[in-house]
Each structure stands twice: as C-alpha cells, then as structure tokens.
Amino acid sequence: MAKAKKKQTQKNQDFSSYVRWFWKLFIAGILFVVLMFLLASWGVFGQLPDHTILENPKTNLATEIISSDGKTLGKFYFNDNRTPVGYDDLPQHLVEALIATEDARYYEHSGIDARGTLRAIIKLGSGGGASTISQQLAKQLFHGEGSTNTIGRITQKLKEWIIAIKLERQYTKEEIIAMYFNIYDFGNNADGIRSASSIYFDKEPNELDLKESAMLVGMFKNSSLYNPREHRNPVGTRNRRNVVLAQMEKYGYISETVKDSLQKTELGLRYSPQSHRDGIATYFRAYLDGFMKDWIKNNPKPDGEKYNLYGDGLKVYTTIDSRMQKYAEDAVQQHMPRLQAEFDHQNTPDRNPTAPFLELNQSEIDALMKRSMRQSERWRHMKYDLKMDEEDIIASFHKPTQMTIFSWEGEIDTIMKPMDSMRYYKSFLHPGMMSMDPQTGHVKAWVGGMNYKHFQYDHVKQGRRQVGSTFKPFVYATAIDQLHLSPCDELPNTQITIEAGKFGNPEPWTPKNSDGQYGGSRTLKSALANSINTITARLMDKVGPQPVVDLVKKLGVEAEIPVVPSIALGTADLSVYEMVAAYATFANKGVYTKPVMVTHIEDKNGTILYQFTPETRDVLSEEAAYVTVKLMEGVTEGGSGTRLRTKGADAYRADYREIITGYPYEFKNPIAGKTGTTQNQSDGWFMGMVPNLVTGVWVGAEDRAAHFRTITYGQGAAMALPIWGVYMKSCIEDKDLDIATSDFERPTELSIEVNCENYDPDENSDSNMPDVEVPDELDF
Known part of the structure; x- marks a missing residue:
C-alpha cells in the first residue's frame, strides 16, 4: 500500500514537472513572440513604415485624361496604370465577395486573425493561410512578395502583423478595403480595381455585376494564373470565379439558387486594353502628352519639385466629348477602307507601273525612298542608339525581317524587307x-x-x-x-x-x-x-x-x-x-x-492646379x-x-x-x-x-x-x-x-x-463693283 502510494506521488511529481515545463515553454514562447515583435518594431529586421508613411503610402498613380462628358479617355503611366477609387464607389457585392473569399472574420479582428493563425500553425499551413486583408495590404504596400528562406519568411510575417495592426489603427475597415482594391495588380496593365473594371469589362467599378465582381476577386489568388484572356487561362479563371461564388453562398451573401445560376454563365469578358497606342482618341492623347510636359516644366510644385506625369495621379479635364470622338473615329473607319480600296484598284502594277506614285520616274522614286529611309525611326535607332555604320544600316533595310503590318482587314504578321514595307505604307491614304x-x-x-x-x-x-x-x-x-x-x-x-x-x-x-x-x-x-x-x-x-x-x-x-x-x-x-x-x-x-x-488640371486630392483662360x-x-x-x-x-x-x-x-x-x-x-x-x-x-x-x-x-x-x-x-x-x-x-x-x-x-x-444691284450702292462689259463670246 505504501509502495503504491509512493508510486502515485512520483507520478504526480512527474506530471507537475511537465506542467511547469509546459508553462515555462508557453511563457517563454509568449516572451519570444513579444521580443520578436519588439525587435521587428524597433527595425532590427528591417525598417518599418512610420506614422507619416502609413498615412500617405507611396504608390504610383496614373494621370487620368477625362472627357467633357466624364469618361476616361486614357491615362499616362509607366508601370502602374492606377487610379484610386473610394469605398463608396465599390458595389456591395464586390466587397462581400472579397470578405467571403479572403477574410471571413474581417470585421471581428484588429489586423490579425488569431483563430486563423492558430489553425494555420496546427495544420502547418495545409488548411490554408491566415493572412487577413490588412496583412495582405501591408504586404502589397511595404514589402512586396517577400523572402524565399524560412527565417526571412518568419521575419516578414512578423512585419506584416505589425504593419497590419498599425493600418487598422490608422484607417477604418472600409478605407483598408478600398486601399486593397486600389493597390492590387490584376494584370494586363490593370492596376487597381478601376483599371481592372475598365480593361476587363469596359465599366466603372460601381457598374460591375455580381459575377464580374466574383471574377475580379478570384484573381486576388494569382492574377497571372487566373487570367481571363483567351490565350491565358479563361477556364481556370471561370472555375476560380465559381469558388468565390460558392464562398459567398457559404457565408450567406447570396442564395444557393443565385450561386448555381451564376456558376453556369460565361465570364462575359469585354477586354478593352488601356495602352498608350490603343483605345479612343490616341492622337489627341499623344498631343496632350506634349502639352502636359510643357505645363509641368513651367509649373513646379509648391516645394519646387516637378510633377510626375506618370506617377502623381493628376487629373486632366479635356474638352473632348467621348461620344463625338467615337462618332468621328467611326466615320473614318467607315469611309477610309472604301476609298483605299478604290485607290489600290487604280494603282495595281498593270495600271500604274510606278505605284503608288504618279508623275515620277524611277530615279525620282529611288531618291524619295532613300530620303524616307534616312528620316525613319528605324534609321534613327540604328544610327544614334546602336551606333551602327551607315552601310550596315542601309543593308538592313534590304534584308527580309519578321514584322507586323497594318491593313484595313486587320494586322498581318509577315516577313518583308523594311524598304518594301516603307513603300507599302506610302500607298495608304x-x-x-x-x-x-x-x-x-x-x-x-x-x-x-x-x-x-x-x-x-x-x-x-x-x-x-x-x-x-x-x-x-x-x-x-x-x-x-x-x-x-x-x-x-x-x-x-x-x-x-x-x-x-x-x-x-x-x-x-x-x-x-x-x-x-x-x-x-x-x-x-x-x-x-x-x-x-x-x-x-x-x-x-x-x-x-x-x-x-x-x-x-x-x-x-x-x-x-x-x-x-x-x-x-x-x-x-x-x-x-x-x-x-x-x-x-x-x-x-x-x-x-x-x-x-x-479646361483644368487637378492633383490627386482634387486641388485645381491649372484653369484655362479663353483667348x-x-x-x-x-x-x-x-x-x-x-x-x-x-x-x-x-x-x-x-x-x-x-x-x-x-x-x-x-x-x-x-x-x-x-x-x-x-x-x-x-x-x-x-x-x-x-x-x-x-x-x-x-x-x-x-x-x-x-x-x-x-x-x-x-x-x-x-x-x-x-x-x-x-x-x-x-x-x-x-x-x-x-x-x-x-x-x-x-x-x-x-x-x-x-x-x-x-x-x-x-x-x-x-x-x-x-437683291437690287442699283440699291447696293456700297458694293464698289465696277461696270464690266462681258463679251458674248470669248476666244482663248
């Protein structure tokens, strides 16, 4: 009996020892986490953004060109085609799709989802990550994709947590959601939700329907992989959209009937690229590029710095009416192919051996082509950028090369001598x-x-x-x-x-x-x-x-x-x-x-910087x-x-x-x-x-x-x-x-x-018209 009692006592002592060790390790773990947080916040693992930077995160904002009827004609940007929108400009179903898919407890935490984090630790990440929307925003704003080694990932995760908490203190939940939509790169020059809405669906964000919102939210997982364009991954994008719709049904944002109905639909893509050479009013935008650079040269910021046309988010309000511009471009597109077809018909080699030229002999044509060659962009690039000899440049104009040329039936991929392509283009009206x-x-x-x-x-x-x-x-x-x-x-x-x-x-x-x-x-x-x-x-x-x-x-x-x-x-x-x-x-x-x-130019905050004066x-x-x-x-x-x-x-x-x-x-x-x-x-x-x-x-x-x-x-x-x-x-x-x-x-x-x-000529006394006798017959 005494022996059994002694054994039980030993077990109790061993258990108490385990408990003590557990609490020691637990407390040590907490202290370690606190220490790591402190070290991270002190900048030991790298500089963290201060209050000022958090208040004004540095992002490149495209300059927006706005028509007289309020439409976006185009933008000026280098890498970031981004124009921010406010939370009120986002449709509710877009926000709900984001929360249901990325952070279901978004309104319950203060930057870090403890339950999600614990789950991720226990399952070693196999049950999904635990990054909140605030953490993802912190990652997008301040340290990009992160490190590839374990230590680096841990320290960057710590920094994400700290920045996420600071963001939650600095901004409202709605502002964080708007910032996240504005910062994300949706691919194809679609930086931010406004560009993405325009490029993929030719709409403003507040015009998106539910399935369109679901597709764009689905792209947050990986915009390169889930890209809706035909040559990329439209099937995968549709499947990912359907996952988003399923998440929305799971959390009660939509009914099962709506989910099932929308999952059967196509993407409904209306791809409208926003490059500098595509879209509406391209020639006007090229003129405006020069206008803005001249204006920037003569109108510095209050601190003396120059405005950045491609990153300061200026808004340029123009007199162009987008409807009239479209009618004008449509009129050109309707008439010019017909006129060109008649011109080509009259300038076949049988009808005009010197086509497309008239009244020129061969030596004159050769001189004209040689002059055009030296005035070409190809010549300028080879001579001044590549520092090539003139003999080599001339020889290159007579070597077949792969190129894409214009035709009224669409672009043509072909192999052609640059000199022949120049002559081909000279035939166009x-x-x-x-x-x-x-x-x-x-x-x-x-x-x-x-x-x-x-x-x-x-x-x-x-x-x-x-x-x-x-x-x-x-x-x-x-x-x-x-x-x-x-x-x-x-x-x-x-x-x-x-x-x-x-x-x-x-x-x-x-x-x-x-x-x-x-x-x-x-x-x-x-x-x-x-x-x-x-x-x-x-x-x-x-x-x-x-x-x-x-x-x-x-x-x-x-x-x-x-x-x-x-x-x-x-x-x-x-x-x-x-x-x-x-x-x-x-x-x-x-x-x-x-x-x-x-008419006027505004900065990103709406302050008027320029107002035209009629002349x-x-x-x-x-x-x-x-x-x-x-x-x-x-x-x-x-x-x-x-x-x-x-x-x-x-x-x-x-x-x-x-x-x-x-x-x-x-x-x-x-x-x-x-x-x-x-x-x-x-x-x-x-x-x-x-x-x-x-x-x-x-x-x-x-x-x-x-x-x-x-x-x-x-x-x-x-x-x-x-x-x-x-x-x-x-x-x-x-x-x-x-x-x-x-x-x-x-x-x-x-x-x-x-x-x-x-009209009575006799009453028109001020006409000063001379009396001229007009002969009945003239002989010239």
Missing part, C-alpha cells in the same frame, strides 16, 4: 479631322490618323498640306469686309491676268478654271459654290494679297504664307487645326477663339462674318457639297469599293462649307459648319506623288466630305449632344442683302 465649338473654342473631336500604333504622325496639328479651294472664303471675306460686297453681286467669268510686279508678283499670273469653262458672269455665291477660280482671282486683284494674309493671320494661322496673288487658290500649306479655328471665326460672328483642349479677339465685323457664312451655304445648296442634300443608299462594287453616285445623308438643316482639291488631286478637304460646331477633314497620302489619277475620286467632295457627312449624321441623331440644326443667327443690323431673290 491618311485622314486628319478636328471638330470644335466656335463659341467656346472647345475641341470636341480629334482624329489625327487611322491607327496610332502603325501611323504616329498627327495630321491635325503636326501636318500641314495645301488647302486648295478651302482658302477661297478668306479672299471672299476680305473683299466683303473691305468692299461691302453682297453674295448676289456678279463678276465676269473671264480669264484675268495679274501682271508681274503688281502686289510684288514675280511673274504674270493667269489662273484657269478647273472645268475649263468661261463666259458670262457669276454671282459671288455661285462662284464660291462652284469654285470658279477666275472670280476668286478678280477679288484678289481688287483687295491685294497683303490684306488677305493679314486676315488669315488674325484667324490664328501661324504658318508662313507668301504674299502673292496665287495664294487665292490655296497654294499655302496649313494644318487642320489652323483651318478649323479660322473657319470657326465666321460661325462665331467674326470673333476668333483660340482652340481649347484642356479671343475681334477679327471681322459680325456683318462680314455672316455674309461669308451665307456665301458658304451655297456650297451645300448648289455647289460641290450638294451631295450632302441627296437621298439614296450607297452603292458598292462587289469588293465593297464605293461608287460615288450619292450619299444617304439628306441633311435638311443649314450647312455652310467648302470643299478643297489641290493640284494633281494630292489633297482632299472639306470644311463644314453648323451654328455650334465647325469640323474640318483632310485626306491624302504621305507623299504628294501618291494620289488619284483623276478628280472623280481625287476631289475633296469624294475624299473628305463623306467623313464629315457620316460624323455629322451621328452627332445630329444623338439628341443629347444638342447639335444645332437651325439657321445661323442673323445680325440685328444687316445692310448687305444676302437673299438674291430680293
């Missing part, structure tokens, strides 16, 4: 188009070309080409302003010679009418409508070239214009940008308004501007722009090339405009105006030696006018845009008669 509100100067649409990825030269502001007959309204406006002429006044349609020496003219100038027809007389309205060169020359003879050039300069044209009579027929090279601003002055009652592209000046009297507009209305009523009034469906050949016999526009509203066609049909123009919108369109090839052989397709009415017609049709049909279809406003005091039915 290019567009330039700008649309502007004449009263405010706000530029509403800007199409600098047809594909920025392959053609980066901007034909709105960079390019200048001969304007042809679109210059004539400037001559007419000068004559109206100086001589008080009426559109109903008549001049003889006979050839005129301006002698050498007059107006500094170096040699005699005798312009010819494009149709070769002379005789009788024409009213000014009829003469402008039908682009009668002799009438324009007579007006130039009356006013002289200097007043015309002075007027054009006041209308905002910066290009050099020679002061010679021949400018009357449009020999000057001007840009679409300059032409639209100049024409807008006529619609704005003679007041020039400088085009505006940016205007009086150029013409309201009466002279109105009379010029009435003159140009004649172009669409009975001149070269009459097809805008016609009815009838487009007719096409079997290969979809357009036969220019009529256009289905059938506009009924007043339209003032002017077509322009340059020598040898190298450039086609159309300038068109309604009271609150002025739009200019140019079409032509890169080299003037590439052009249509005849005027059938090579005139402005065939090359450029259809783009204007398609664009304006869409704008007018969109009632939200409120495009005016009314008459141009008539001045309260108008002394010049514009209605030729009421």
Whole structure:
C-alpha cells in the first residue's frame, strides 16, 4: 500500500514537472513572440513604415485624361496604370465577395486573425493561410512578395502583423478595403480595381455585376494564373470565379439558387486594353502628352519639385466629348477602307507601273525612298542608339525581317524587307479631322490618323498640306469686309491676268478654271459654290494679297504664307487645326477663339492646379462674318457639297469599293462649307459648319506623288466630305449632344442683302463693283 502510494506521488511529481515545463515553454514562447515583435518594431529586421508613411503610402498613380462628358479617355503611366477609387464607389457585392473569399472574420479582428493563425500553425499551413486583408495590404504596400528562406519568411510575417495592426489603427475597415482594391495588380496593365473594371469589362467599378465582381476577386489568388484572356487561362479563371461564388453562398451573401445560376454563365469578358497606342482618341492623347510636359516644366510644385506625369495621379479635364470622338473615329473607319480600296484598284502594277506614285520616274522614286529611309525611326535607332555604320544600316533595310503590318482587314504578321514595307505604307491614304465649338473654342473631336500604333504622325496639328479651294472664303471675306460686297453681286467669268510686279508678283499670273469653262458672269455665291477660280482671282486683284494674309493671320494661322496673288487658290500649306479655328471665326460672328483642349488640371486630392483662360479677339465685323457664312451655304445648296442634300443608299462594287453616285445623308438643316482639291488631286478637304460646331477633314497620302489619277475620286467632295457627312449624321441623331440644326443667327443690323431673290444691284450702292462689259463670246 505504501509502495503504491509512493508510486502515485512520483507520478504526480512527474506530471507537475511537465506542467511547469509546459508553462515555462508557453511563457517563454509568449516572451519570444513579444521580443520578436519588439525587435521587428524597433527595425532590427528591417525598417518599418512610420506614422507619416502609413498615412500617405507611396504608390504610383496614373494621370487620368477625362472627357467633357466624364469618361476616361486614357491615362499616362509607366508601370502602374492606377487610379484610386473610394469605398463608396465599390458595389456591395464586390466587397462581400472579397470578405467571403479572403477574410471571413474581417470585421471581428484588429489586423490579425488569431483563430486563423492558430489553425494555420496546427495544420502547418495545409488548411490554408491566415493572412487577413490588412496583412495582405501591408504586404502589397511595404514589402512586396517577400523572402524565399524560412527565417526571412518568419521575419516578414512578423512585419506584416505589425504593419497590419498599425493600418487598422490608422484607417477604418472600409478605407483598408478600398486601399486593397486600389493597390492590387490584376494584370494586363490593370492596376487597381478601376483599371481592372475598365480593361476587363469596359465599366466603372460601381457598374460591375455580381459575377464580374466574383471574377475580379478570384484573381486576388494569382492574377497571372487566373487570367481571363483567351490565350491565358479563361477556364481556370471561370472555375476560380465559381469558388468565390460558392464562398459567398457559404457565408450567406447570396442564395444557393443565385450561386448555381451564376456558376453556369460565361465570364462575359469585354477586354478593352488601356495602352498608350490603343483605345479612343490616341492622337489627341499623344498631343496632350506634349502639352502636359510643357505645363509641368513651367509649373513646379509648391516645394519646387516637378510633377510626375506618370506617377502623381493628376487629373486632366479635356474638352473632348467621348461620344463625338467615337462618332468621328467611326466615320473614318467607315469611309477610309472604301476609298483605299478604290485607290489600290487604280494603282495595281498593270495600271500604274510606278505605284503608288504618279508623275515620277524611277530615279525620282529611288531618291524619295532613300530620303524616307534616312528620316525613319528605324534609321534613327540604328544610327544614334546602336551606333551602327551607315552601310550596315542601309543593308538592313534590304534584308527580309519578321514584322507586323497594318491593313484595313486587320494586322498581318509577315516577313518583308523594311524598304518594301516603307513603300507599302506610302500607298495608304491618311485622314486628319478636328471638330470644335466656335463659341467656346472647345475641341470636341480629334482624329489625327487611322491607327496610332502603325501611323504616329498627327495630321491635325503636326501636318500641314495645301488647302486648295478651302482658302477661297478668306479672299471672299476680305473683299466683303473691305468692299461691302453682297453674295448676289456678279463678276465676269473671264480669264484675268495679274501682271508681274503688281502686289510684288514675280511673274504674270493667269489662273484657269478647273472645268475649263468661261463666259458670262457669276454671282459671288455661285462662284464660291462652284469654285470658279477666275472670280476668286478678280477679288484678289481688287483687295491685294497683303490684306488677305493679314486676315488669315488674325484667324490664328501661324504658318508662313507668301504674299502673292496665287495664294487665292490655296497654294499655302496649313494644318487642320489652323483651318478649323479660322473657319470657326465666321460661325462665331467674326470673333476668333483660340482652340481649347484642356479646361483644368487637378492633383490627386482634387486641388485645381491649372484653369484655362479663353483667348479671343475681334477679327471681322459680325456683318462680314455672316455674309461669308451665307456665301458658304451655297456650297451645300448648289455647289460641290450638294451631295450632302441627296437621298439614296450607297452603292458598292462587289469588293465593297464605293461608287460615288450619292450619299444617304439628306441633311435638311443649314450647312455652310467648302470643299478643297489641290493640284494633281494630292489633297482632299472639306470644311463644314453648323451654328455650334465647325469640323474640318483632310485626306491624302504621305507623299504628294501618291494620289488619284483623276478628280472623280481625287476631289475633296469624294475624299473628305463623306467623313464629315457620316460624323455629322451621328452627332445630329444623338439628341443629347444638342447639335444645332437651325439657321445661323442673323445680325440685328444687316445692310448687305444676302437673299438674291430680293437683291437690287442699283440699291447696293456700297458694293464698289465696277461696270464690266462681258463679251458674248470669248476666244482663248
């Protein structure tokens, strides 16, 4: 009995020893954890963010380009295409999907989930990790992916815990969720939830539906693995989305019926890349890049540092209307392939051995190609970046290489000599188009070309080409302003010679009418409508070239214009940008308004950094501007722009090339405009105006030696006018845009008669028109 009792006592002592050792180890473990926390917080294992950094975590924020109707046109960024949103901009089901999948007890802990951590320790991680949303945010913000060795992982986990606790003290639960959605990289330049919503579904975050939210939350596990694009892992992404939906059902956020229904659906991806060369308004964004860099150079931060266009999260509010921009780009996409098909049809090797050039011999073509080679980006890169010898560079242009080239049917992967690809690209016709509100100067649409990825030269502001007959309204406006002429006044349609020496003219100038027809007389309205060169020359003879050039300069044209009579027929090279601003002055009652592209700029906190100031000046009297507009209305009523009034469906050949016999526009509203066609049909123009919108369109090839052989397709009415017609049709049909279809406003005091039915030349005493005897027959 005593022996058994002694044995029991021994067992009790042994058990007590185990208990003591357990508590010693437990306390030591706690002390060790506390010590490790202290050491980590003291920075022994690496620097931790202080209060200031926690309050303002350093993340690169993209500069956002915002349209006048509140849409994102694009962004400026290097690596991080991130634009933050607030918690209130997140749909509730998106937040619920995150919590159900990543941190079910999110609202119950203060940064560390003790139950989850204990479970992870006991199961050695086999039951899943225990990182809370706060810990994951800490990892994303302050130390990335972490170490690959055990010691490193432990110390980084400690730092995660400490930072997570600090974040929970610094921010509300809602703010932490918003920060986590904003910081995550969803792949494909989709940094943050706003970019991801736009790129994968073409939506703002608050527009996401439940299954879309579930897919994006599913990507938090691994955005590279669970990538919805077809060439990546759409099946795995769908399966992962369904896991998220199952988690939401498990925690009571959705019903089983909703879960089962949504799990059967497809992803519904609407992939909309946001690269600098894709998307809407690419040419305008390229212009804006230069504008912003100039602004940043001259407008430092209060502390003297320069703003970072690609990381400071600026917001640039522009005048571009995303709807009108889309209509403009759609119009180009509709017309240009048809026009190009006809151009290619006329320039087959059988029909044109020197295709795509005309009127050039082989030596001239060789010289042109050699010059283009030396002006190319490929040449610049090889010569200045790679420091290659010129002989080697030239040889490289004649070696076949793999490349992707543009076509209207889509990109083509091919093997081609760079020199051959240059010649191939020279066969393409290019567009330039700008649309502007004449009263405010706000530029509403800007199409600098047809594909920025392959053609980066901007034909709105960079390019200048001969304007042809679109210059004539400037001559007419000068004559109206100086001589008080009426559109109903008549001049003889006979050839005129301006002698050498007059107006500094170096040699005699005798312009010819494009149709070769002379005789009788024409009213000014009829003469402008039908682009009668002799009438324009007579007006130039009356006013002289200097007043015309002075007027054009006041209308905002910066290009050099020679002061010679021949400018009357449009020999000057001007840009679409300059032409639209100049024409807008006529619609704005003679007041020039400088085009505006940016209304204001804000920093990431909403502080206004820049506010535009309108630049205007009086150029013409309201009466002279109105009379010029009435003159140009004649172009669409009975001149070269009459097809805008016609009815009838487009007719096409079997290969979809357009036969220019009529256009289905059938506009009924007043339209003032002017077509322009340059020598040898190298450039086609159309300038068109309604009271609150002025739009200019140019079409032509890169080299003037590439052009249509005849005027059938090579005139402005065939090359450029259809783009204007398609664009304006869409704008007018969109009632939200409120495009005016009314008459141009008539001045309260108008002394010049514009209605030729009421015109009495004897009463027009201020016309200063000479008495000219017009012979019945002319012999030239």
